[in-house]
Amino acid sequence: MTVVKANMAGTVWKIVVSEGEQVQEGQDVVILESMKMEIPIASEAAGVVKKIFVQEGDFINVDDDILEIE
Template identity: 90%
Template structure:
């Protein structure tokens, strides 16, 4: 299992995948908003999104878990 973590602090602006969806390594899974910039967070491995651990609007910090890929 791979846990995708935030590489910077910010607000979850948009979740672009859903649980059960197949994703490829490098595919954007979440868009963060920080300092009025949109920062995409990419999947670190290919697989199926098992669980999304955040909601749109949540504020997350560096290294917070965003989702699990199996």
């Protein structure tokens, strides 16, 4: 199991995967908006998205859990 965490604080602008979806290592899973910039967050492992912990519009901090991949 891998938990993708935020590497910076920002607002969840777009979630680009859904629960049950197969993802590849390095694939963008969420796009954050911070300081008027869009910052993609990539999966750290290949697998299936089991749980998404955030919603679009949520503000998240560094090291907050974004989603779980199994």
